[in-house]
Structure formats: structure tokens, C-alpha cells
Amino acid sequence: MLAYIVRRLLWTPVLLLAVSAIVFALGHYGPGDPVEIQLGQHYTEEQADRLRESRGLNDPIYEQYGRYVWNAIQGDFGESFKFQGRDVAELLGPKLKVSAQLFLAASVITIGLGVPLGFYTALKQGTWLDPAIVSGSLALNAMPVFLTAPFLIMFFAIKLEWIPVAGWGGFFDTRIILPALTIGLPGVAVFTRIMRSSTLDVLGEDYVRTARAKGVHEFVVNYRHVARIALIPILTLVGFSLSGLLGGALIVELIYGVPGVGRFTLDSLFARDFPVIMAVSLIGAASLVIANLVVDILYSVVDPRIRYQ
Amino acid sequence: MSLPRENPGTTRDHVTSGTSPLRQAWGRLRRKKIAMATLSIIVVIYAIGVFAKPVSTHSYSRTDLSRTQEGPSADHIFGTDRLGRDIFTRVVWGIQTTVILTVIAVGTGGIVLGVTLGLVAGYFGGKTDALIMRFGEVVAAFPSILLVILIAATLRPRIVGWTRDFEDWSNFPDWSPVGGLVESGFVDYFVVTIALLPFAWFGMMRLVRGQVLGIRNADYIEAARAIGVSTPRLLFSHILPNVTGTIIVTASFSMGAIAGSELILSFLGIGVQPPRPSLGFMISDVSGRGSAVVSVMQNHPEQLLAPIIVIWLLIFAWSLFGDALNDVFNPRTR
Numbered sequence: 001m002l003a004y005i006v007r008r009l010l011w012t013p014v015l016l017l018a019v020s021a022i023v024f025a026l027g028h029y030g031p032g033d034p035v036e037i038q039l040g041q042h043y044t045e046e047q048a049d050r051l052r053e054s055r056g057l058n059d060p061i062y063e064q065y066g067r068y069v070w071n072a073i074q075g076d077f078g079e080s081f082k083f084q085g086r087d088v089a090e091l092l093g094p095k096l097k098v099s100a101q102l103f104l105a106a107s108v109i110t111i112g113l114g115v116p117l118g119f120y121t122a123l124k125q126g127t128w129l130d131p132a133i134v135s136g137s138l139a140l141n142a143m144p145v146f147l148t149a150p151f152l153i154m155f156f157a158i159k160l161e162w163i164p165v166a167g168w169g170g171f172f173d174t175r176i177i178l179p180a181l182t183i184g185l186p187g188v189a190v191f192t193r194i195m196r197s198s199t200l201d202v203l204g205e206d207y208v209r210t211a212r213a214k215g216v217h218e219f220v221v222n223y224r225h226v227a228r229i230a231l232i233p234i235l236t237l238v239g240f241s242l243s244g245l246l247g248g249a250l251i252v253e254l255i256y257g258v259p260g261v262g263r264f265t266l267d268s269l270f271a272r273d274f275p276v277i278m279a280v281s282l283i284g285a286a287s288l289v290i291a292n293l294v295v296d297i298l299y300s301v302v303d304p305r306i307r308y309q
Numbered sequence: 310m311s312l313p314r315e316n317p318g319t320t321r322d323h324v325t326s327g328t329s330p331l332r333q334a335w336g337r338l339r340r341k342k343i344a345m346a347t348l349s350i351i352v353v354i355y356a357i358g359v360f361a362k363p364v365s366t367h368s369y370s371r372t373d374l375s376r377t378q379e380g381p382s383a384d385h386i387f388g389t390d391r392l393g394r395d396i397f398t399r400v401v402w403g404i405q406t407t408v409i410l411t412v413i414a415v416g417t418g419g420i421v422l423g424v425t426l427g428l429v430a431g432y433f434g435g436k437t438d439a440l441i442m443r444f445g446e447v448v449a450a451f452p453s454i455l456l457v458i459l460i461a462a463t464l465r466p467r468i469v470g471w472t473r474d475f476e477d478w479s480n481f482p483d484w485s486p487v488g489g490l491v492e493s494g495f496v497d498y499f500v501v502t503i504a505l506l507p508f509a510w511f512g513m514m515r516l517v518r519g520q521v522l523g524i525r526n527a528d529y530i531e532a533a534r535a536i537g538v539s540t541p542r543l544l545f546s547h548i549l550p551n552v553t554g555t556i557i558v559t560a561s562f563s564m565g566a567i568a569g570s571e572l573i574l575s576f577l578g579i580g581v582q583p584p585r586p587s588l589g590f591m592i593s594d595v596s597g598r599g600s601a602v603v604s605v606m607q608n609h610p611e612q613l614l615a616p617i618i619v620i621w622l623l624i625f626a627w628s629l630f631g632d633a634l635n636d637v638f639n640p641r642t643r
Binding site for chain 2: 011015016018019022023026027029131134135138139141142143144146147149150151153154158165242246250251254255257265266269270277280281284285288289
């Protein structure tokens with residue numbers, strides 16, 4: 001077990017290095033001259049040379065990459081091309097905070113709705129509720145955010161006037177509700193489906209039948225004997241769903257005007273501000289990899305039958 | 310996985326010994342109402358895409374500034390957009406874009422690349438397996454759509470440039486039946502497919518690999534190896550038929566996922582380029598990149614609803630159909 005964790009921990013930096021190499025190469029060979037981005041259309045050759053020199057753009061690519069990685073390890077992601085004189089880390093910091101709050105709210109919605117729904121449908125297997133809930137959540141899952149967002153806004157913000165239409169006020173502001181719902185609702189189906197099938201598996205176990213036969217109260221059987229075990233496979237999904245949330249955030253932040261990483265990434269992409277994109281990819285990849293690692297370790301703690309080789 | 314299921318209770322069971330597992334699966338699938346309903350939706354949408362030319366009523370790019378933002382009428386059944394283009398026609402051609410890209414991306418990335426690598430990784434194991442898996446993990450470490458967006462945004466100008474060079478060098482547009490590669494939109498499809506590839510192969514590879522791991526030491530494989538069956542033949546004619554179920558189910562799920570990714574790419578303006586219509590670009594064009602989504606929904610809902618509902622139906626149908634396929638091929642996971 002310990003050997004497995006150590007191996008995974010050793011593999012993580014290699015993984016991140018590979019991710020950074022891919023993004024660095026795409027940025028380097030992709031379109032857009034960093035000089036043109038910073039100086040605009042009109043500049044003298046002398047100015048361009050000075051800039052290239054000061055940024056080390058004349059060095060061979062492996063030197064540039066090596067320097068980037070060395071600085072990134074120390075938390076310095078370089079200077080933005082577009083916002084001159086501003087560090088990427090300093091630009092990204094507040095946006096990361098916003099997006100992290102949004103992810104948290106969205107995960108609460110996804111897991112908070114998906115897990116109980118899945119458990120409930122499993123208990124109702126054979127009735128009309130089971131296929132109805134499963135297909136209903138799949139319909140939500142397939143719904144593009146371009147449809148969810150305007151419907152939610154029109155209903156909650158315009159018709160009921162409960163929540164302001166757009167903007168951002170932090171985690172405890174009502175304006176977080178609609179974007180979080182828009183990001184979180186599609187994932188509900190995934191959790192419903194897995195929780196349903198894992199509950200069905202557990203319901204068929206001998207020890208559940210034994211508990212029922214002993215006359216243990218139905219409520220206790222369901223929640224103590226079934227739900228606790230059925231929750232285990234859900235753990236692996238948590239890390240996985242983080243990836244989906246990040247993707248969903250791109251467009252949702254654009255629609256709701258949330259000043260988060262997603263919108264900033266898109267703006268940077270179109271401005272060819274590669275230092276920012278590099279940093280976002282690295283931070284995204286790092287959080288994904290670490291989340292999955294934590295999930296794997298938790299998994300073996302919760303279910304002692306699992307032993308990693 | 311696709312062994313016939315004993316089902317003596319039902320007299321309607323057409324399954325008899327001697328029919329192929331695929332035919333048996335189809336027999337089971339045909340009795341599922343949801344499967345047949347979703348399959349018909351998929352078939353209709355794909356047929357519309359394939360026959361976009363006869364189905365459409367107008368030209369997808371002709372503007373008519375005297376008839377902009379019109380509501381639905383007999384002439385324009387979904388109305389016209391802000392340049393007076395017929396929305397129905399644009400949706401039809403947008404479906405064609407989605408159809409082409411889902412088929413190509415799932416075909417090349419999922420089926421060719423994913424299945425082959427999965428077979429190889431699962432069968433050979435060891436270093437080959439480790440290499441393929443580690444590479445896949447790197448791809449999977451990118452937060453979902455970010456890598457797709459990155460590739461599409463950075464590679465497109467390069468590929469367009471190279472293609473133009475090639476066209477100048479070979480005078481390609483003069484003798485090719487389809488005209489220039491850039492003008493005909495061929496390059497766009499190529500770029501988007503390349504961008505979607507990393508997204509498309511890993512899931513399929515992992516599932517096929519898992520299945521192969523389970524059967525590579527089966528007796529019949531051992532026997533085939535003993536009589537000297539060559540490795541490619543072993544992989545493709547002895548192992549492959551036993552993972553067909555997994556492949557079909559996974560491909561069906563990834564069709565919806567690819568359609569969704571393509572929607573986002575073209576919404577961001579890095580998918581298939583105008584004048585060729587795509588559903589994502591239509592949504593972005595109508596809604597001012599998403600910022601005016603509510604006012605459009607209030608004033609001209611048909612402009613937004615037409616492309617969105619089509620793509621929603623398509624993705625929904627693929628996932629329900631995938632579910633039904635999964636029930637048919639993997640009866641134990643129900």
C-alpha cells in the first residue's frame with residue numbers, strides 16, 4: 001500500500017512535466033508572436049530585439065522550457081503577455097479563488113442531489129419511478145448549458161425575481177446559485193447512475209438479507225447496512241467529476257459573467273497569452289492528479305478489501 | 310460478454326443456437342422500446358445530416374437583409390436570423406457538420422486508435438502496456454475540454470498554412486473534384502478531428518484493455534497460439550470478436566460526448582469555420598457569445614432553440630441508446 005502511494009507520488013511530477021511540455025510546445029509552435037502581442041502592430045526592430053532579449057526568447061526552446069519549469073516549481077509562472085508587468089500568479093490568484101468557490105457549490109449540488117436520487121431509485125427498482133428518474137437525470141445531463149442557463153435565469157431571476165441575473169458576490173451570495181446549478185446539474189446523472197447500480201449490488205448481498213431476516217428495522221438496514229457500503233464506488237467518481245466541472249465552468253462563467261478562471265482562460269486563449277494558459281493547464285492538471293491520488297488512498301482506507309499492487 | 314443468455318421463460322425469444330452473438334444482441338435490443346425509440350431519433354438526425362442538400366429549403370449562406378429576424382412562417386419554418394438567412398437550412402447543414410465530425414472522430418480515435426491500442430496493451434502487457442497507459446494518463450490529466458481547445462486554437466493556423474503551401478505547390482484546387490482543401494472546409498474537419506482525437510481514444514483503450522486482460526489467458530487463445538496463429542490474426546480475429554460488445558457500447562457513449570465537445574469548440578469559434586454552418590457557431594452568433602442568451606430567448610426563442618434542441622436530442626438519444634446497448638451486452642451490470 002505504502003509502496004503504491006510512493007510510486008504514485010513519484011509519478012505525479014513526471015506527469016506534470018509531460019503536461020507542461022505539451023502545452024509549452026503548443027504555445028511555442030502555435031500562432032502569435034509574443035512580441036507582436038506585447039508591442040502591437042507598430043514597433044521597431046530594435047524594440048523587438050530588446051524585448052526578445054529580456055524575455056530570453058532568442059534562446060533555444062529547451063532552455064526556455066527548462067527555465068520555465070524551474071521558475072514554475074518555485075511558484076513563478078512568469079509574466080503575462082497581455083497584461084504587461086503583471087505576474088501570472090498574481091493575475092490568476094483571485095480568479096482561482098472565485099472558481100474554487102463555484103466548483104465547491106457545484107459539487108455540493110451534483111453530489112447532494114445525485115447520491116440520494118440514485119439510492120432512492122435503487123430502492124424503488126421495478127416501479128415507474130426508477131426509469132423516470134434515470135431518464136430524467138440523463139436528459140439533464142445531455143442538456144447543453146446554452147439551454148440550462150437561460151431557462152434558470154428566466155425562471156429564478158426574471159419570473160420569480162429571487163436572484164439577481166448575473167454577477168459575482170462570493171460563496172455566500174445568492175448569485176452563486178444559478179451558475180453552480182448550471183455547472184452541477186449535468187453531473188447529477190452520473191452520480192445517480194453509479195449510486196443506483198452500487199446500491200442494487202449491495203441490496204443483493206447475503207448480509208443484507210440476513211439483517212432483514214433478523215428483523216432489523218428497514219430504515220436501519222437501508223442506511224447502516226446498504227448506503228454506507230454503496231457509497232464506496234462514489235468516491236472514485238468525485239475525482240473524475242472534477243474534470244467535468246472544470247470543462248463546464250468555461251462557458252458557464254462566460255454566460256453568467258463570473259470573474260473566474262474559465263472566462264479568464266478563454267480570454268487569454270484568444271489573446272494568445274500563453275504564460276496564463278500554461279499556468280491554468282498546469283494548475284488544472286495538478287489538482288486533477290492530486291485529487292485522484294487522494295481518492296485512491298481514501299478508497300483503500302474506506303474499503304480494506306482493496307489492496308493496490 | 311456477449312454470450313447468449315438462457316431465457317427459457319419467454320416464448321418470444323428468437324435466440325436460437327447457431328445465430329451469431331451480434332444477431333442475438335440485436336434480437337434483445339429490438340425488444341427494448343427505449344432503444345428503438347432513441348435509435349430512430351438518431352437515424353432521423355443522421356439522415357438529415359447526410360441528406361442536408363435535398364432536405365434544406367434555402368441556401369445556408371445567402372443573406373436577405375430585407376427579411377431579417379423573422380418569426381417562423383411557411384417559407385422559413387424556423388424563421389430567419391439577423392442576416393436574413395433561413396434558420397432551418399442552417400440547422401440542417403449544422404447537423405451535417407456534427408454528423409461528419411462525430412463519425413470521423415469516433416471512427417478514427419475511438420475505434421481505430423482506441424481499440425488497436427487497447428488490444429495491444431492488454432495482450433502484450435509489460436512495457437508496451439505501461440507506455441500506452443502512461444501516455445493516456447498524461448492526456449487524461451488535462452481538465453477535460455481544455456486540451457481539445459488548446460490543440461484546436463494553436464494548430465489550426467499552422468495546418469491551414471501548410472495546406473495553403475501544399476495547394477500552391479501542387480495546384481491542387483485546379484484538378485481536385487472538391488476544389489481547394491481550405492475553401493471546401495476539408496482542413497477544418499481535419500483540425501477539429503485532430504483536436505478531438507486525444508479526447509476520443511483513451512476511454513475506449515482502457516476498457517478494451519481491461520477486457521483483453523481478462524481473456525488473453527483463456528484456453529482457446531492458448532490453443533490458437535499453440536497451433537501457430539500469427540499475433541495480428543490472434544488479436545483481430547480471435548480476441549477482437551469477444552470485445553465487440555464493449556466497443557459498441559463505448560462508441561455509442563462517446564458519440565454523444567464528441568457531439569458535445571464539437572458544440573463547445575464551434576461555439577468558441579475554433580471549430581468548423583463559417584460560412585459552413587455548425588450548431589455551436591449558430592448558438593454563439595445568435596447569443597453574442599453567450600452574453601445575450603436570455604434576451605434572445607425572450608425575443609427570438611426559435612433562433613436559439615432550433616440548434617440547441619437538435620443537439621440536446623442527439624446527445625440524449627445517444628446516451629439512452631448507449632444505456633440500452635449496455636443492458637444488452639453486459640446483462641450483469643444492470
